[in-house]
Amino acid sequence: MRLSSAPAVAACLLLGWLNPPVAQALTVAIPPVARAMTAATPPMGWNSWNWFADKVTDQDIRRAADLLVSTGMRDAGYVYVNIDDTWEGERDAAGVIHPNAKFPDMKALADYVHARGLKLGLYSSPGPLTCGNYAGSYGHERQDAATYAAWGIDYLKYDLCSFRDVLDSEHVIDPDERNRRIRAAYATMHEAIEASGRPIVYSLCQYGFDSVWEWGGAVGGNLWRTTGDINPDFDRILVIALTQLGLGRYAGPGHWNDPDMLEVGNGKLSHDENVTHVTLWAMLAAPLLAGNNLTQMTDDVRAILTNRDVIAIDQDALGRPASLVHQEGPLQVWSRPLADGAVAVALLNIGTDRAQVRDLPPRLREAGAPTGAVAQDVWANRSLGVLRTSDTLTVPSHGVILLRLAKP
């Protein structure tokens, strides 16, 4: 948790005029003012990249903001509207970054987004160029953070990209030294954000290299990508989800593992695959950043993205990601403890045929369910009561049954 030091500084200046004993007594009486934690729960919102990629414009962002409101997504928690790469224009003679012609007035866009109860996110790189070859923040970190703050930016995704070329050009070959330089580059932007005075969620994107989960928090990250890019393909989504296992202990309020943005509603993902994607991200306490075309969102996709009970698991205050507690062929049992003592259990079927889950009581005990717990089928929104030995649950191929198990 960050503490605001401004009141303390003002108090010290005032106390300088008083005699020492009085000053000491007053010092004790003035409590520090706590600032709200940034990203106390995994950030939720929408990001332009997975659908629009380099085509995104100011108009697309305004429409996305409107649709987040009208579809109920904002009220379900999706508050960040994040512009990914390709908004960047030229720097002026003073080195100040300007948006390109696709984004005529970033401050006006931020005002538009804020007026709808949403927040605006932006993208840059510690290198001179972004992954899309637009201007990065290399050598301009303080200036850029100050510009973002002046525009009213609330979230920054900072993507490694060409910083590796900088290291190459300086002949930094030793992996440890490269990692030290990369950490320093991320810390530099964190310090710049702090200096800007605006609370900005800081999202590290360097694809999970160098076990970023071990040091992402230390350089100021509120979240860090743990993987290369996602795409709307079930196998890819599954590989990413499975490679998050074991990383749970590095996540918690204010600092999250980021298995990349959602592909729900993109490509040819089936209903069950979309449900599984959101379930796994919720079990992992992952950021929920939708990446679909909101202008063509089906009711089915909207319902999947806005399921309040699933979102409540993702956003659970304990912030403890799931672990895999059991595997039998294509069936996996994932378990996540929740703040109120309940347990979320996902019965996941990664196979191509349905999976029948029998002998439930010992499996649920193994998953940490409280004794005598009543099971809520979260996606079906119905109580299954206390599951017994004679009960069987059928999980469709590439599908999942998500249970919330709580004492009655």
Ligand code: GLA
């Ligand atoms: C990288 C990131 C993506 C996206 C693109 C933009 O590939 O991993 O999420 O931001 O850059 O160029």
